[in-house]
Amino acid sequence: MIPEREGDSLVELLDRLLNKGLVLNADVLISVGGIPLIGLSLRLLAAGIETMLEYGLFEQFDKDTRAWELEHRINKPVLMSEEEVMLRFYGSYSHNQSKTWNYCFIYLTNRRIFGWNKSINKILYEVSLKNILEITVITNIHEEKEREEICIKTNDDNFLYVHSQNINEIYCKLIKEVHCI
Amino acid sequence: MSINIDENNLKKGLLGLVVALVEIIQDLLEKQALLRIENGSLSEEEVERLGEALFDLQEALEAIKIDNELEDCVYSVREGLDKVVDQVIDKFLNPTRWIEEADKNERNNTGELPISLLNCEHSR
Numbered sequence: 001m002i003p004e005r006e007g008d009s010l011v012e013l014l015d016r017l018l019n020k021g022l023v024l025n026a027d028v029l030i031s032v033g034g035i036p037l038i039g040l041s042l043r044l045l046a047a048g049i050e051t052m053l054e055y056g057l058f059e060q061f062d063k064d065t066r067a068w069e070l071e072h073r074i075n076k077p078v079l080m081s082e083e084e085v086m087l088r089f090y091g092s093y094s095h096n097q098s099k100t101w102n103y104c105f106i107y108l109t110n111r112r113i114f115g116w117n118k119s120i121n122k123i124l125y126e127v128s129l130k131n132i133l134e135i136t137v138i139t140n141i142h143e144e145k146e147r148e149e150i151c152i153k154t155n156d157d158n159f160l161y162v163h164s165q166n167i168n169e170i171y172c173k174l175i176k177e178v179h180c181i
Numbered sequence: 182m183s184i185n186i187d188e189n190n191l192k193k194g195l196l197g198l199v200v201a202l203v204e205i206i207q208d209l210l211e212k213q214a215l216l217r218i219e220n221g222s223l224s225e226e227e228v229e230r231l232g233e234a235l236f237d238l239q240e241a242l243e244a245i246k247i248d249n250e251l252e253d254c255v256y257s258v259r260e261g262l263d264k265v266v267d268q269v270i271d272k273f274l275n276p277t278r279w280i281e282e283a284d285k286n287e288r289n290n291t292g293e294l295p296i297s298l299l300n301c302e303h304s305r
Contacts, residue, residue, distance in 0.1 A: 008263070008266055008267045008270050009263040009266065010205060010259075010263050010266045011208040018213060019216070048216060049217065050213070050216050070227075073230070075230070075233075090237070090241050092244075092248065101248075103241065103244065103245065105237070118237075143248070143250060163248070164244070165247065
């Protein structure tokens with residue numbers, strides 16, 4: 001039997017490297033005018049954690065990190081009392097007419113709509129549903145292509161634009177929640 | 182090997198390259214995550230958290246790709262890289278090809294010899 005080989009991909013190659021582990025030793029000498037000035041002795045070890053653990057490396061590190069995360073991990077934004085998450089989606093938002101679009105997970109609750117950054121546990125912006133005057137779906141040009149965005153007008157004359165994949169579902173839910181208030 | 186970035190659309194090309202690299206890292210992380218889960222070294226809660234985080238990452242990447250119309254760009258970069266890897270591995274696994282290629286180069290005699298592993302051997 002002749003071994004056969006299908007097309008390899010970069011990911012598979014890297015995966016194999018990580019599973020086996022990679023050791024690199026390098027000595028570097030930086031010299032000026034033939035006089036050595038700085039020496040670097042580099043040692044690199046790259047492998048998947050499972051491989052590392054097999055060789056008895058990173059054991060304590062792995063244990064400590066997981067224990068710490070178990071205690072301190074924040075998975076959900078802090079909600080007000082009697083607040084309930086109705087919809088959670090990934091999308092982008094823009095304030096007023098600024099050109100920048102910020103991406104984050106956007107939460108729609110029965111009280112407000114807000115964008116939340118998980119890694120820093122911070123609410124990036126929020127609009128209380130009772131401050132909303134008008135909600136419309138508008139067609140805007142983004143990256144030379146037309147797309148639909150939700151335009152939210154608040155009672156302090158500010159505009160918030162929200163974009164995501166399933167804009168109609170978000171629009172319907174948002175209208176429903178605003179009417180409930 | 183060449184990665185073509187359209188100079189008329191530098192932003193898109195550059196963003197596509199970055200997203201392609203992030204995607205490769207993401208695929209790699211997914212494979213390693215699966216390995217950890219299969220080896221049973223994680224608790225149930227940790228598995229759930231890991232799955233959720235990887236899913237969020239995937240969702241975010243997809244949204245960015247669609248919003249900026251990067252699908253084609255990312256696809257071509259990834260395919261280009263895969264092809265290079267495939268060629269290099271092919272050469273390593275089949276040393277006879279080196280000779281074939283060297284012969285071909287001599288016959289063509291274009292004056293400009295591509296650097297191959299065989300040529301390196303000769304010069305020593």
